[in-house]
Amino acid sequence: MDMNENKYEIMAEIFKAFADPTRLMILKLLSENESMCVCKIIEELKKPQPTISHHLNILKKSGLIRARKKGTWNHYYIVDPKIKYIISTMENVIGENK
């Protein structure tokens, strides 16, 4: 069987983006809000600003979210609507195994 490892490295990168509670909470917020500025995300999650910025950057580099600048504000939003689907599928997996 052809185990094209590179393909699975790329996939693993995307799964890694999801593999952190803070990032999942950010994705949850973004999936319910069309777009959000960093300050609003900080307010909701009550974590230090550089921590949030760091996680936003990881999500952005993974291709899951993008940013649109408006003055000083930076509004982040989810790129692919399937992301919501991945999250809810994962919620089902949890529901059935725990």
Place this chain on the structure above:
Amino acid sequence: MDMNENKYEIMAEIFKAFADPTRLMILKLLSENESMCVCKIIEELKKPQPTISHHLNILKKSGLIRARKKGTWNHYYIVDPKIKYIISTMENVIGENK
């Protein structure tokens, strides 16, 4: 908004199980083979036995796979068929963004 962090910690644990190329390759093999013994997985992936055992253990602890013992052999298999679905959904996300 209620950001029940514990829920996202549990979800992150499951995403973490997927977030490694070796584990993704193991899941891919198991998703195509009903069940496989460790020696067969080692043969396919050409990695040291303790490395494979370690990853199998992570997948087992995450609840994604289980083992059934047959003599000296240990046969691993996927628990939830939705796992195949998660992987193929992720493959689609890759396909569209890259």
Place this chain on the structure above:
DNA sequence: TTACAATATACAAAAATTTATATATAATTA
């Protein structure tokens, strides 16, 4: 029994990740 084969576990070094503090930058307003 003893030897062997399949697998698990212990363990340690290397690498990657998370978090927070300090600092920089850039846009806006006074």
Place this chain on the structure above:
DNA sequence: TAATTATATATAAATTTTTGTATATTGTAA
């Protein structure tokens, strides 16, 4: 222009993860 606000970046300590070597365990067969 100076001060302020929103955000990014640098960086370092702490933690977690990955990998491989050595070793233990367990079941089978001689």
